[in-house]
Amino acid sequence: MTGRRKGEQAASGAAGTGTVPAVRTAAEGAAGSAQELEVRYNPADIEARWQERWAAQTGLYAAEPADCGKQKYYVLEMLPYPSGQLHMGHVRNYAIGDALARYMWMQGYNVLHPMGWDAFGLPAENAALKNNTPPREWTRSNIAAMKRQFIRLGMAFDWSTEVTTCLPDYYRWNQWFFLRMYERGLAYRRKSKVNWCPACATVLANEQVVDGCCWRHEDQRVEQRDIEQWFLRITNYAQELLDDLRTMDGWPEKVRTMQRNWIGRSEGAEIAFDIENPEDAPADEGKARRGGTAILPARDGAKTWGKVSVFTTRVDTIYGATSIQLAPEHPLVRQMAAGNAELAQSVAPLLEQQKQAREAGDVGAIEKHGVFTGYYAINPFNGERLPVWVGNYILLDYGTGAIMSVPAHDERDYEFAKKYGLEIRIVVLPRKVGGEAAQNGERxxxxxxxxxxxxxxxxGPFSSLGCQEAQHKMAAYAAEHGFGKAMVTYRLKDWGISRQRYWGTPIPMLYCETCGIVPVPESDLPVLLPENVEITQQGGSPLGKVPDFVNAVCPKCGGKARRETDTMDTFVDSSWYFYRYTDAKNDKAPFATETVAYWFPIDQYIGGVEHAILHLIYSRFWTKVMRDLGLVKNNEPVERLFTQGMVIKDGAKMSKNKGNVVSPDDMIARYGADATRMYSLFAAPPDRDLDWQEDGVAGVSRFLGRVYRFAAKHGDPAKRSKVPGTVASAASHALIRKLHQTIRRVTEDFGGRWHFNTDIAAIMELVNTLTAAEPQIAAGDIPDAVLAEILRTLTLLLAPFAPFLACELWEQIGESGNLLRAPWPEFDQALAKEEQIEIPVQINGKLRAVVRVDAEASEDMVRDAALANEKIAALLEGKEVVRMVLVPRKLVNIVIK
RNA sequence: GCCCGGAUGGCGGAAUCGGCAGACGCAGCGGACUUAAAAUCCGCAGGCCGCAAGGCCGUGGGGGUUCAAGUCCCCCUCUGGGCACCA
Incomplete structure (x- = not known):
């Protein structure tokens, strides 16, 4: 077993509870004669001491007021859900943010680094069901436990602005915002689908649906039910949300791309097709009509049965349309099936297939099936009559819920047409194949x-036009003739926020028998979430079973009213929480506009890439709504976004849902908080997934131990001379050079690249160089002043990554001020510069030699040095040099024949 | 299925702008210290061939651009995340 066990730490900790580092003699008997004292790095001891000292300093991590004269820096990590235990993903997330916050403090900024709890949500209700603990109690104790962990980890959060979303002083503002949106028509009610378990008689979250069945009733298939729900009109902001992505260059390109695709703007045309009355069909067409696979030619004076609008991005291919496909839930399908039992019967399975695919989350991968309705739609461009089908892959909530199917020029349509033998008509060809020249086989x-x-x-008249030109002309033609228009659609849907749950923000609405839907007056906020509600996850919304809550008085007419019993999606909570941090105790408004104006936008937001879409779009939307309400001045909440990778263990995401969680407490107990945090930064670049390996933590702990012992050994001589000395020996010159190179690397990296793994590697290299110089130090080749400067700087470099140890070293080397506000070291370009550099010499791209030249050597000098090299000269003997590539300070490549 | 990533020694990773592939760490091997162990320190270490000097091969696979490709382009495989009620 590597590493120290708990018992060992306790034993040595007890030996060194004072402020003096634990010093032990190597062995009792021989100790008297042994010169070396063994100094042991004991993180449990050091960290307990500093935790206590920090706890005693109120306001240590508090931001200063806006008029402090310093430049502000708002660094924020996504707030955790209080599941009960921090997991390694949290440790990583907060280690990144904490390092940055500490660095910015040292750079002299006024730093806001707050923390809170995303405390509403389903798991609390699941826990209530399982353990019979009220969600409130469960959540409260989880928060307490996780807060202890944060403090144990040494995270520099300002707890005076802590936000807990399940408390009325927070969620009342959710309700307040909801009312503002309702007033502006941004909140509305309509029917939409939910997962329904008939056995539980309740709504299920997607997570509670397992293979299309209820999680508590394995054999019970989940149904889709339409119920009335509240929506927020995020689609009103679709274009702005899209446009602003262009300006957000502090966000990773991949997140912007994901959001762009999520919003999914498509330009196209909406075209209305008349549907022919089947009873009006000529008798001699009977046979041709039956299968619905062929297009029927145009005919005059057909009577109209109905109309169907399709949305297409490729109106230019409309002459190639060979069928119309309707979503199974399309209202026309219902009409068609009304007097047609056979059709109704064949559409039912399509509906079912789509539902199941929706539940399984792979609507796009659905095995395509379709049914011919017996109806024909008239192509307004050429009068042809196209068979109308119902397709299980057509979704009602995208576009118009109906498409024109052009098999020759759309992959999905092609697949479908092949399967059902529908016509395939080519109307677009590559420019080079072009026109009529190409043979059909080739096409x-x-x-x-x-x-x-x-x-x-x-x-028709559009033949030989380019596609894009045709799209414009055909849309214009459609508009001119009144059967269509150019149109923009978005994939983005309005945000459904109703949840049939207990543990969430009550939606502040009332249903009056006479007045209808009535908002709760602002003066009645908050609508408090009742306590002592039995959680059964059966029989509908839990709040519906609390008469005191449900029964209310209509504020308009004073008559009987029923309270809305649904609660809000927890994404509402997390859409604006970061504004609340700036003014967390305000009981008159969600926050003060001026305070927000100072702190916003957030300078750096850090969180998991799994939030790239939902949370990060909802919170952008919320900001824009608040701006339009005059509450904030910024258009976007976040200036720079950093998406960290996930913590992986044994090939799977480490998360509370998957049960492969490594406990931070365990790691901290074995290796200390510094080593645990530092490993989470060292094991991989922060934006990539991290494969957790415990041996790696032990390695970091060993490194910290080496630093600790080096400082213990040399701290005293360093104390003796704090005046920076002149560089005497070559050895000390080399150490100073390495020191400044390290400062440069770490400082430049904090500037934006954030590959903390390489920064920590650089610091390790510095320490390796230092320990390798022990003989020179012993020989007196390194002046005390140089040693002092190196130790002091090393401590500052470690401060963002290993705060406990850094504070300990800070005192050991005789410093007394607050390390948190000590200025970050500056590098000296001249001192960091190498005098000589190595230049690789290649022949035909293969490395053949390395020559050492002066760092300032001219091209000619480098060429001469390369040619003068024995090995190169030998290889060039008798060969013709075709070319010589000289890259300054990089390499020489000699091309020979 | 659609959208967005990723793939480099035994392992995690480094190589920031197309210029010495494998920094740093883990595991491993050899040595020092020790009665012994732990801890610590020093050294070795991509693969193949070779006593060595040295040579050849090598960044998931296949092609391409270039004096030069882990890095750029095309195609493919595997793998992670998201897909709107987990957060």
Whole structure:
């Protein structure tokens, strides 16, 4: 077993509870004669002492007021859900933010580094069900436990601005915002689908649906039910949310791309097709009509049965449309099936398939099935009559819930047409294949052909136009003739916030028997979440079973009213919590506009990449709404975003849901908080996934021990001379050079790259160089002043990563001020510079030699040095030099024949 | 299925702008110290061939651009995340 066990730490800790480092003689008997004293790095002891000292300093991590004269820096990590235990993903997230906060303090900024709890949510109700603990109690004790862990980890949070979303002083503002949005028409009510378990008689979260069945009733298939729910009109902001992504260059490109795709703007056209009355069909078409696989030619004077609008991004291919496909839930399908039992029966399985795919979360991968309705729709461009089908892959909530199917030029349509034998008609060809010249066989091989840099064929008056030009002209033509128009649609949907749950913010609405929907007056806020509610996860919304809550008086007419019993999505809580930190105790408003104006936008936001879409779009939306309400002046909440990778263990995401969690407490007990935090920064670059390996923590702990022992050994001589001395020996010159190179690397990296793993490696290299110089130190080749400067700087460099040890060293080397506010060291470019550099010499791209030259050597000098090299000279003998590539300060490549 | 990432020694990773592949650490091996162990310190270490000097190969696979490719381009495989009620 490597590493120290708890018992050992306790034993040695007891030996050194004072402020003097624990010093033990190596062995009792021989100790008298042994010169060396063994100094042991004991993180449990050091960290307990500093934790106590920090706890006694109130306001240690508090931000200063706006008029302090310093530049502000708001660094924020995503707030945790209080599950009960920090996991390693948390440790990593907060270690990154904490390092940055500490660095910015040392750079002299006024730093806001707050913390809070995303305290509403489903797990509290699950826990209530399992342990019969009220969600409030469960959450409260989890918060207490996790707060202890944060403090044990030495995280520099200002707890005076702590925000807990399940408390009325926070969630009342959710309600307040909801009312503001309702007034502005941004909150509305409509029917939408939920997962329904008939056995529980309640709504299930997606997470509670396992393979299409209820998590508590394995054999009970989950149904989709339509219920009335509240929505926020995020789609009103779709274009702005999209446009602003262009300006957000402090965000990772991948997140911007994901959001761009999520918003999914597509430009196209909406085209209305008349549907022919089937009873009006000519008798001689009976046979052709039956299968619904063929297009029927245009005919005059057909009577209209109905109309269907389709949205297409490729109106230019409309002459290639060979069917119309409707979503199974499309209202027209219901009408068609009304007097047609056979159709109703065949549509039912399509509906079912789509539901199941939706539950399984792979709607896109659905095995395509379809049914012909018996109806035909008239293509307004050429009068042709297209069979109308119902397809299980058509979704009602995207576009118009109906498409024109163009098999030749759309992959999904192609697949469907092949399967059901529908016609495939080519109307677009590549420019080079072009026109009528190409043979049909050759054309077939191109299908489905979707390139837009192409030409139209067989498209009436639009033939031979380019696709894009045709799209504009055809949309204009449709508008002119009144059957369509150019249109923009978004994939983004309005945000459904109703949850049929207990542990969330009550939605402040009332339903009056006479007045209808009535908002709760602002003066009645907060609508308090009742206590002592039995959590059964059965029989509908828990609040619906609390008569005192449900029964209310209509504020308009004084009559009987029923309170809304749904609560809000917890994403509402996390959409604006970071504003509350700036003014956490305000009981008149969610926050003061001027205070927010000082602190916002957030300079650096740090969190898991799994939040790249939902949380980060909702909170952008919320900011824009608040701006329009006049509450904030910023358009966006976050200036710079950093998405950390996940912590992986044994190939799977480490998370509370997957049960492969490594306990930080265990790591801290064995290796200390510094080593645990530092390992989480050292094991991988922060934006990549991190594979947790306990041996690595032990390695970091060993490194910290080496630093500790070096300082213990040399701290005293360093104390004796704090005046920076002149560089005497070559050895001390080399140490100073390494020191300044290290400062440069770490400082530059904090500037934006954030590869803390390489910074820590650089600090390790510095320490390796130092310990390798022990003989020179012993020989007196390194002046005390140099040693003092190195130790002092090393301590400052470690401060953001290993705060406990850094504070300990700070005192050991005779410093007394607050390390948190000690100025970050500056590097001296001249001192960091190497005098000589190595230049690799290649022949035909293969490394053959390395030459040492002066760092300032000219091109000619480098060339001469390369050619003068024995090995190079030998290899060049008798060869013709075709070319010589000289890259200043990098390499020489000699190309020979 | 769609969208976004990733793949480098036995392992985690480094190489920041196309310029010495493998920094730093882990595990391993050898040595020092010790009665012994732990701890600590020193050294070795991509693969293959070779006593050595040295040579060849090598960044998931295949192709391409270039004096030069882990890095740029095209195609493919595997793998992680998200997909709107987990947070």
């Amino acid at each position: 077939e091989s191109l299908l489905p052909y979707t390139e837009e840099d192409s030409l139209l064929i067989n498209s």
